[in-house]
Amino acid sequence: MNFSKYLRFAVVGACALAACKGGPPTATKPGKYSSTTGIEYNTEEGMKVSDYQGIPEGPGLVFIEGGRTVLGSAEEDVAMTHDNIERTVTLASFYMDEAEVANIHWLEYLHFVRKDSAEEFYQSALPDTTVWARELSFNDPYVDYYLRYPGFRYFPVVGVSWLQANDYCTxxxxxxxxxxxxxxxxxxxxxxxxxxxxxxxxxxxxxxxxxxxxxxxxxxxxxxxxxGNTLPNYRLPTEAEWEYAAQALIGTQETGNENQENKRIYPWDGRQVRNPYGKGMGQFLANFKRGRGDYAGIAGSLNDGAMITEYIYNYPPNDYGLYNMSGNVNEWVQDIYRPLSYEDVEDLNPFRRNGFLDPSEKYDKKGYQSLIDDHVRVYKGGSWRDVAYWLSPGTRRFMAEDSATATIGFRCAMINAGSNK
Known part of the structure; x- marks a missing residue:
């Protein structure tokens, strides 16, 4: 190699290292030359570097800015489970569906599954509509109509197990x-x-x-x-992500102040379930069961207005722009259930994926002394059939991953790849 060629490489390398044009290289502007070797990208000799303008926009998703928070139950532990004691954690930013997955979305899924998959898998993807059937209640119309009737298109899909929800995400x-x-x-x-x-x-x-x-x-x-031309996986949110997104404490944060001076019992301000402001004053902020036998109020003055589930955009969103993070339907999350997860999981992006540190053998399910094993999953949020206690983001319950009810639905989440913001 002659001297002029050495000089050219030296100049190019120095220019790249010193970022002499437009500042230091970034993921979206890596520059024309390598900042370590000075070799030109996208040439016969150099490496191919793809054009990247940031993560593509995922349909239905809202950005959730991560940070430090205190997870755990802010309500009195009336169930006496002591399974979500308060502790400080940090979560990375992520994305979450702005609303629950609705009947129309599941019907779209069934449409493509029937086209692209075996009939056996199509049958396994069908929600269990019999979850509405009750021996001592006339819910028969919901069994036939809730999933497929056009009027219910944007009501949350129910009768879906944790396993089915995961298949949908895939x-x-x-x-x-x-x-x-x-x-x-x-x-x-x-x-x-x-x-x-x-x-x-x-x-x-x-x-x-x-x-x-x-x-x-x-x-x-x-x-x-x-x-960089694909999205990361849609998936169920972790329990910590779900609880953090439901809290939406970004709405209580003062500019330039890292102290979180306010905490919420529910995904909105105040210690009550009614709207204290404006034209909506006195109206309930979520769809839940008000008391024994009272699901909606009285005719002529219906309050939450929903005897069962409701339109997924019907109540005010929280400060992240997420709808129905309390009430309407409970929602599946990724984690398996353990009563001491708050003690065991790490304080950065906490998640319990299996029985590590707390094996299922410790729980006597075979002897009918426990319901806990590695196939029970956490669900959160409260539903149309739950009292206000379960609306608090810190409350948690569990059910077998292959089970379904008329009170549990789900929404999807996604990592925020390549960025801390």
Whole structure:
């Protein structure tokens, strides 16, 4: 290599290292040259670096800014479970569905499952509509109509087990990424109005032709993590994520003050379940059971107005923009249930995925002294059939992962990849 070539590499390398143009490199602006070797990206010699403009927008999701909080029950422990004692934790930022997964979303899922999967799997994906049937109650219309009648389209899907909810998350991830990949292919051919996955057409030799450390696949960009052209997995939120999002303490935070001076019993301000302000004063802020035999109030002056579930956008959202984080339906979360999870899990992104440190053998399920094993999952939030105590984000209950009721639904969550904000 001659002196001039050495000099060129030295100048390029120095320029890259010193970030002489436009500041230091970032994920979205990595620069033309490597900041460690000075070798030019996206050349025959250099590595392919994909065009990345940030995580694609996930349909239905709301950004939840993470941080420090105190998790645990803020209400008197009337159930005497002592299974969610207050403790300080930190959670990374993440995304969560703004509302519960509704009947229309599940019917869309069934539509594609029937097209793309075996009949056996389609049958396994059907919600258990008999959860509405009661021997001593006339709920028969809900058995036939609740899931499929158009009037119930945007009511939360129920009769779905934890296992079925997980299958839905897997399908949703694949379907959304399939659409994003399709938009990217349209951009390559020039037929997309927006011009590619991130709204611009790719040119020959562009950074999007292949990902870091990968190669092209038949002339098309591989769908790979390195390309940044797919979303992370939709999934059930962890219990800590769900509780943190329900608290929505961002709405009580004063600018520049790291002290959390206010705490909430419910996902809204105050110690009551009625709206204390404005035109909605006196109206309930969630769909729940007001007392024995009282689900909605009296005719002519219905308050929460919902004898069973309700429209998923019917009550005011919390300060993160999330609807029905209390009431309407309980919601599945990822964690298996253990009464001492608050003691055992870590204080950064706490999560209990299995019986580690607290094996199921300690619980006498075979002898009918316990209901706890590695197949029971936590659900939270309270429902249309629960009293106000269960509306508090810190309360928790559990049920077998293959079981379903008319009071449990779910919403999806997603990590915030590549950023702390």
């Amino acid at each position: 399908w949703r991830t694949a379907k959304v990424n399939e659409r994003l990949a399709g938009e990217g292919d349209e951009g390559d051919s020039g037929s997309s109005k927006g011009g590619g996955l991130f709204g611009r057409k790719k040119k020959k030799g562009d950074a999007g032709d292949a990902a870091e450390g990968t190669s092209e696949d038949g002339g098309k960009t591989k769908i790979a993590i390195e390309n």
